[in-house]
Each structure stands twice: as structure tokens, then as C-alpha cells.
Amino acid sequence: MPKGRSEQDRRYLEAATDFGPALDRLARGYEADPDLRRDLRQEIHTELWRSLARFDRRCSLRTWVYRVAHNTAASHVLKQKGRRDLVGVEELDAVAADDDGPERTLIDRDARQRLLDMIQTLKPADRQLTLLYLEDLDAAAMAEVTGLSTGAIAVKIHRIKAALAARFNPGGDDGR
Amino acid sequence: MAAELPGPDPKSLWKDQEQEAESMTLERIHFLVRRYDGRVRFSIAAMAVILVLVGLLGGQAWIKAHDTVMRVWAILFVFGEVAVCVLAYRIVFPQRDPAEPAGAYLRRRLQIRLGYAEGRWLMVIAPLAPFMLLSVYVDLTRRPGPLGARLASLGVFVAALLIAGLRSRRRIPKLKAQITELDGLLGG
Numbered sequence: 001m002p003k004g005r006s007e008q009d010r011r012y013l014e015a016a017t018d019f020g021p022a023l024d025r026l027a028r029g030y031e032a033d034p035d036l037r038r039d040l041r042q043e044i045h046t047e048l049w050r051s052l053a054r055f056d057r058r059c060s061l062r063t064w065v066y067r068v069a070h071n072t073a074a075s076h077v078l079k080q081k082g083r084r085d086l087v088g089v090e091e092l093d094a095v096a097a098d099d100d101g102p103e104r105t106l107i108d109r110d111a112r113q114r115l116l117d118m119i120q121t122l123k124p125a126d127r128q129l130t131l132l133y134l135e136d137l138d139a140a141a142m143a144e145v146t147g148l149s150t151g152a153i154a155v156k157i158h159r160i161k162a163a164l165a166a167r168f169n170p171g172g173d174d175g176r
Numbered sequence: 177m178a179a180e181l182p183g184p185d186p187k188s189l190w191k192d193q194e195q196e197a198e199s200m201t202l203e204r205i206h207f208l209v210r211r212y213d214g215r216v217r218f219s220i221a222a223m224a225v226i227l228v229l230v231g232l233l234g235g236q237a238w239i240k241a242h243d244t245v246m247r248v249w250a251i252l253f254v255f256g257e258v259a260v261c262v263l264a265y266r267i268v269f270p271q272r273d274p275a276e277p278a279g280a281y282l283r284r285r286l287q288i289r290l291g292y293a294e295g296r297w298l299m300v301i302a303p304l305a306p307f308m309l310l311s312v313y314v315d316l317t318r319r320p321g322p323l324g325a326r327l328a329s330l331g332v333f334v335a336a337l338l339i340a341g342l343r344s345r346r347r348i349p350k351l352k353a354q355i356t357e358l359d360g361l362l363g364g
Contacts (some may be wrong), residue, residue, distance in 0.1 A: 009202055016200060024196045038198065045200045046208045051274035059275070070278035078285055088357070112189050125358055128278050134190040147277025149363035156361070164186045 011052040011061070016045070019065045022135055023048075029119045029131045030073040040076050047072045059144060066132065066145045074124045086123040089130065089156065092163045111168060118167060129156050219268065223261050230257040249314060252307035259303030267300065283358045290351040293344045298337075308333070 016023075023044055031037040051068045055061070077086075119130055125148075132142045139157065143150045198204075234254035241247040276284075315326045 012205065013202065020200065021195060025190060025193055027196075028193065041196065041198075041200070042208055045205055046212060047274060049205045049209060054274065064275045067275045067278055067281075071274065071276060071281045074278065074282045074285065078289065111184050112193065115186055115189050123354065124282050125279060125354075125361060128282075134187050136187060136191075145277065146279040148279045148361045152361040152363065168184045168186055168189075 005053075008049065008053045011055055012049045015048060015052065015061055015065050019062065023065070023069055025135070026069050026073060026131055028116060029127060030077060032116070032120050040073060043076065044069045044072045063141070063144045066137075070128050070131075070145065074128075077124055077127075086127075087121055088123055089126045089159045089163050092118060092121065092166075114167060115164075118163070126156065126160075129153060130160050133157055133160055216269065220265075223265060227258060227261055230254055245310070245314065249307065249310050252310055256304035256307040260301060263300050263303070279358060279362055283355060283362065286351055286355050286358065290348065290355060293347045293351060295341060295344075297340075297344070 024041065027037050027041040027044060031040045048065060048068050051064070055064060059067075119127060122130060125146075128146055129142060129148075132145060137145070139150050139153045142148070142153050142157075146153070148156075231254060234250050234257075237250035237253065238247060241250055312330050315330070316323075319326050
């Protein structure tokens, strides 16, 4: 095996060990259909392996992994034909209000499924931030992954926390 | 940025998900990369076959051409098809930075989609425009039969372009709104 490739393999194994579960969760956040999710997961890992041949330490391995994964997943979302309308985190309440009738079953699902449903409804930019927030990255790390300004991220995180509180703890503190 | 939400903690819910059953081993990754590379090679081979066919057709048209107009027609056909293949290759296999910041990457992808919705996709077939115009001229001046029949293929082509253009334009407002929002978030 060429030396460059073994180095690439070593970096991939390091990334997969440290961030494999996070990548699995990320794929779930981007794709509800199990078969398509399997494809997306494979695509993310393949893209990650390929990208690591060009890993130039311009950022940490964690930032690199999240960037590659979110970019691959964003392409996946944008390629989908006939997808449902995606909304911003500010519009989530309106979507929930429309969920009556047959869609009412959403409310009866377990909390984790409701969380996934909420995430999969979000527009890509809001979804990126929500997933990074749930993975416990701080605002500076989110800014490094996304390139968004820290001020904008702070505002979005505030809204994400409020939306999560409204769905998972309606009677309690909404995080504001 | 610790979770401050009382009740069921979304972060715990999120992190406590069960693992995927299929593990991504190095062997699996190498297999997937080989399969992807195989698809790329197939696409390139298919494009090469198309170019060879274009060359053969162009050559045949050149041999059969009995005047300058038909020779120019054959040249425009070959050059137009080659240029379209090159442009299509660059679209299908774009050069990109895999670790571009996610917000900037998303904005760039949306901008490309907006460009196509606004009609940039016409640029892909633009190299064939001189050939198509000359074809229309040849049809109108040299082909026997009623005018309607001679213009039928042109009519179908123009109608297809219009329908495709109108369909893609419906996406423009949403794409513009997303780009504007992203610009605000990116601080640009």
C-alpha cells in the first residue's frame, strides 16, 4: 500500500473512531428514509476518506470532519426531488400548528422521533446549526465549521433552544 | 454551551441514539471508493464513446457535403458537441474543496442552483447554437415539403426550452430568499 494512502487510512480511522457515532446521528438528521440514509452515510464516509488525502491542518480534524459531512449532506438535501417544504427554526411553531388530522400522530411518537422530525423539517443552514448544537459544539466551534458569524450563531442558538423547549418542555423555561 | 433546558434534555435524547448496524470498516470504504471510481471511469468512457460517434457522424457529414454550407454545418456539429461534452463534464465532476466551511459551501450550491433556475443552463447547450441555427437555415432553404413540416422540429425544440425555462424559474424566489438569509448569517 502506498505511504500516502496508509496515512489517509490512519487519519480516516482516527476520525471514524472519534466522530463515527456523530456522523451516524448527522445522517439521521438529514435523511428520514432508511435506505437513503444508508446511502448518505456511505457517501459521507467515502467523501471523508477521500478528503483526508488533502487534509492540510488548516483546521482541527473535528472541524474538517463536520465540514465534509455537512457539505455532503447539504448536497444530498439539495438534490432531493419533490421534498417537503423546509422551514427556518423561527417558523417551526407554524409547522407544528399544521400537524393536525392524520399528521397528529407525530405528537404520539416518542420524544426522539419528534426531535428527528423537527430537525428534518429545517432548512439546511438551520439544520447545520441545530445538529452542531445538539452535538454540544460551542458557538466558536460552530462558526469554524459553518463560516457563519458568531453573532448570527448566537441569535440562531437562542431560537433553537426556544424551539426545543417549546416542543419538549412546553410548560417550562423556554431557554430565553 | 451546556443544556439549560429542564425536562427531557434534547441533547441527551440526541446523543443516546442507537448505533447504525452496518459498520464502516476500511475495507468497506475502499470498496465504496473503488465502486465510485468505477462509475466515474464509466462516465468518462461513455463520454468518449459519444465523442467518437460525434466524430464519425461529423466525418460522414463532411464527406457527403456538396457545398460550403454543409461543410460548415458538419464542423459546427462536431465542435458544438465536443464543447457541450466538456461543459457537461465540468458540471458533473466539479473541482471543489471538500472541507469548505459549511455555510459558504451551502451558499455556493444555492447560487449555482439559482443561476441554473435563471437560465444559466442554456450556457451548456450554447456551443450548439450556431449548429442549430444553421440547421434551421438548411431546413428552411433546402428541405422539400410544406413550411409547417420543416419548422416542426424547431417548434418542438423551442417549446421544450420554454417549458424547461418556466419550470425552473418557479424556484427563483425561494432560492433568492435562502441566499439572502445566508448572506445575513455569513455576515456578508
